[in-house]
Amino acid sequence: MAHVREVTIWARGVTQDKEGRDVSQIIAQGADREGKFTQAFDDYEDLPDRVGVPVRKYSRVSDEEIVMRYDYENENPEAVIVMDESIVKGIDILRHMTQKGILVVNTRRPAADILKFIPNKDLLDKIVCVDANEIAAGATTVDFSGSEGGIDATTLGAGISAPLVGAAIKATGMVELDNILSVVVNKDALQRGYDEAVIAPVN
């Protein structure tokens, strides 16, 4: 069975729901252009979300057909993207991570300030900090239609999702930047997120 590369996204319910969904969709659609097998979907258990609740979104990218496509939770994420820095304080964001993984956080703080709130930071290989709120001027698109795994017909990556994806693919190298750029609306924010992401090793 081919190795499936998994990304888990944590966002705040309702206010960042669409942006979080965008991140998972952008990664999947970008990889789709490279001929990979992909998935992007919301966590069923976290829905219906309420304002501010930590919710999860998932992406999967694989060179071969994804056998575990009906598993509704990522069992071994190699990267975790946190859309709001304060989520790290209240919940175990690194759950199910077994190999040395990557954490991408939307924050204006240095990595050390984030790491002190993560008791299981030994699981991490590196942490990526990017100030997506500043790059995208705090823009969050809100869309209450919900996708539940379907393809989002509205614009992708108009707000803070674009710089966060830029930072994530810089650290993981899962998808080529050009393929991501062709999916995203705010290409400038994506490029800035890619350029300005600060990657720091953990331990």
Place this chain on the structure above:
Amino acid sequence: MSFIVPEERKVAQGVVIPSPVGENTDMITSNWRSQRPYMKDLDKCDMCRNCYIFCPDGCWTVDEENEVVIWNAKYCKGCLVCVTECTEKALDVADELDFEDGVVRLEKSF
């Protein structure tokens, strides 16, 4: 037909149950908030009790003896209505990560 109701689940005739006093530990919601209210200037507070009245989750209690309002960090969802309603601007907003504690780590989102 008869039902067997466990002793601890029995309620009085007419379904009159005592109103909940205290905290519901099954519904801790502190990890919902990204910002929190805090008492910036205690001298400005004139005990108007607006925070206590407007809080939808009952997170503010009034300490009559010491003439202060006390914030419950465990249940505040960070809606910040108390800051909006504070007439004397004694309350202010701060980022959650500026503080070391106050958020209860939970297994599930809610």
